[in-house]
Amino acid sequence: MKKLALILCLFAGGLLLMNAHYLPMWGDPASPASTHVSPYFIENAYEHTKTPNMVAVVLADYRSYDTMFEAAVVLAAGFACFFLLRSRARGKKGGHHYYRHIPTGVTIKIEEGGKLPAENSKVFRSIDALWTPYDPIIQTTCRCLIPFLQIYSLYVLAHGHYSPGGGFQAGVVLGATIILLAISHNLKTSLKRMSERTAALWSIIGVFIFAGTGLLCLLLGMDYLNYEVLAPLLLSDEAMARSHSILIVEVGVTMAVMAVMVWIYYNLSSAGQQDEGL
Amino acid sequence: MDAIPYFIGKYNYWGCIFLFFLGMYAMISKTNLIKKIIGLNIFQTSIILFFISASFKHDATLPILMEEHKGAIDPVMYLNPLPHVLMLTAIVVAVATLGVALTLALKVYRIYGTLEEDEINHAIQSH
Amino acid sequence: MDPIMMEFSQHSPVLIVMAPFLLGMAAAAAGWANRKWAFPMAFLGLLSGLIAAIHMLIKTAKGEILVYHMAGWLPPFGIAYRIDTFSALILTAIMAVALINLVASRASAEKDFTEKAPAWYALYVFFVSGLAGMVATEDIFNLYVLLEIASLSAYALIGMGHNRAPFAALNYLLMGTIGASFYLMGVAYIYIATGSLNMTDIAVILQEMGPNPTITMAFALCMTGLLAKMAAFPVHGWLPNAYTFAPDATTNVMAALTTKVSIYIMIRLVLSLFPLSLAFDTGIIADAMVWLATIGIFAGAFMALAQKSFKRMLTYIVVVEVAYMVGGFWLGNRAGMTGAMLHILNDAAMTLCVFMAVANIRARRGADAFSDLKGLFQTMPFSMGALVISGLAIIGIPPTCGFFSKWYLISGGIEAGHWGFVIALLSASIINAILFFKVFEIAFFEVPAETFGQNSREHESDHHTHHGLPSLAMAEARISMLIPLIIMALTLLALGFMTGGIVNLFIDPAIPGQVL
The missing domain is CATH 2.20.28 (Rubrerythrin, domain 2)
Known part of the structure; x- marks a missing residue:
């Protein structure tokens, strides 16, 4: 099996390497990838949405439909872990x-x-049963760090229009703080701050904020996720409505990613029992 | 053909393709399930690098519009934002896949008490 | 139609994905409060998906091609959905199959998963909406995302079966991710060569560009990935275990839909993205694929012969059916393609029907080894009737639908001069006949030992005893499982009678004119 795999990989890899000869040079500004669709984004993103961060614009406006399903994939993973692992039966202790x-x-x-x-x-x-010793240094350090990390994640979310950042990054940082709490203290401390039911509902609500924004656009008579139509609701012109809507959907993404990260951690670290953490 | 610029000019593709098949080899040949999952991650990461390297342009900067360019924007000045967006999605998909893979590995471990594929197959056959 | 309906009906291309998806989430959320609400929500979601699909089916039948621009951005800048006659047909099939199976497997899902049943409904609906999105989308990257959402839900749904299921699901995950990643690598090559992600746009660019080695490589990568996803012969290893050990409720829908949608994607990519000349002009790729399919048919059929349990035997028949469609499509002529495309529809229906029948048997008997099937014609006459019809369809006997698609496939093979493929198709039919008649024989003539003993003791003076076949008490499956099964069995017959209409209205317009 090993030899077969090696031969297969070497053969296919050799084919691809020989073919790499036909790919454009690295960093070539005249390659098709940089000249066909992307100049449109670079030139028009600011005009269309008044948002300087083009990645955020393409992510949450031009290709918002992809991004919504990206949040949905995370949600599906959360459900998958819950569905496969969660059991209320207590393990042998x-x-x-x-x-x-x-x-x-x-x-x-x-x-x-x-x-x-x-x-x-x-x-x-x-x-x-596998308790970790009570360590005041680690616990105090984490207690001091966590609020700052959480504020930082909100900054990453709110400033995503102007600098690298956005919903996913903010969600991951926010989720990490809760996981840090679980690691430095124990799972129960985390569960007290954010129960499993909260995590599940937050993740659903997060995706629903994104999908619901799209549905609202549809109900107001435009295409799905076409934020233009929300301008009267957001008390602004069309470009600013897009900008605001990007923030709204990013908030949804943050909630979903954060809650699902925590939810997956709860189930994985305790093998679904949610009594013994790491 | 001029060999040196050729190798330097395409090394991103070489690296990504190498990682791609390294990951795939690990997934096929390793018997430990966790090693397979690590291979899976290398495999997916190589594609992310492949896309990102396609977005690079010499002498260009991050795709965040600078104040002084707001009047007239020259696309050559900025990196291609599209692959970044696509790969953000792909990263998230990879994380989600990893979560489900670890979950399944945990379940397998609880049933068979091992993560070695040959031992699991042995346990299945002797059952 | 009143104006509000008019307004709403333009959105059916997006509603077919979003309505089930949103209601699937609602099912999970509501299920957290009260488990009883989860099923109606999921049912409503799939029902609205089905209504949207039928609406599009009617619209496209009038010669319209539905294009929907997500977020209002025109392709190639935004994501678009494009639905032609054939995609509308497949969408309808997906939604109908999913809805029927949801109703049929409600009882077993609630029993198996108890408090986690809402999560099962949610994942089930995510899976279906992912598949629907794959069929509808015109954006190759969006397709990858939807593929992953369908796959992730599938891994979880399969992994919830008993003992060996998690291991099988993990193997499926590894194989499926290899497939999806190969596809994504192909997308990267296409993007680097053309700069676009929209299928129609790429097709135009490739037409102007002419032959290009990068595109050839992209083609190879995409096809490799999809072959792994659809469990075509050399990379079919994940399928039998995953489908055998999955819960019945899951196997039914998965066997009916996953592989078929992958085949649909392959057909769509070849016909409407890559230049046709790339696929068929040299003849090498097409010939290799047909031969691969031919070997796959024989291998799958012989492996099916060696199985001892009914459900496992059927999973190998799924592998064989995949090879039919792959081979038929790559014959490259109109008859072959028509056969492959028609067979996607027919196979989805007959696979669902036969797996549902097995699920009913397993629900009553608790097992499905061939020795457990004795006396079934007497105890479960309706389920066995449906099983007979679906068996005949799989063998390919008129007037069931299986006959017509096979007829197209065989005539395509003869036209192309691929005698190997024709022989494989015919021998697969014979082997299928052997397999099914073996089952029918056991179920009809043989009598379960313990029941026989009981019966002869109880009815010693009964007039039935001198017939040799004692009467067994009827023990049919519950009514909620039986009625969907009977509907499916009748559908198999109906599809057979409607073949001409389906081919003329929906399949013919979807095959490009260059294909003769």
């Missing part, structure tokens, strides 16, 4: 349980048959 005494940070092991603290106790909190 052995006879004993671990609790943390919150005021002191002391970890307590309760042997099988021992008396367990109340389920909603404010003083004792059940922790993972």
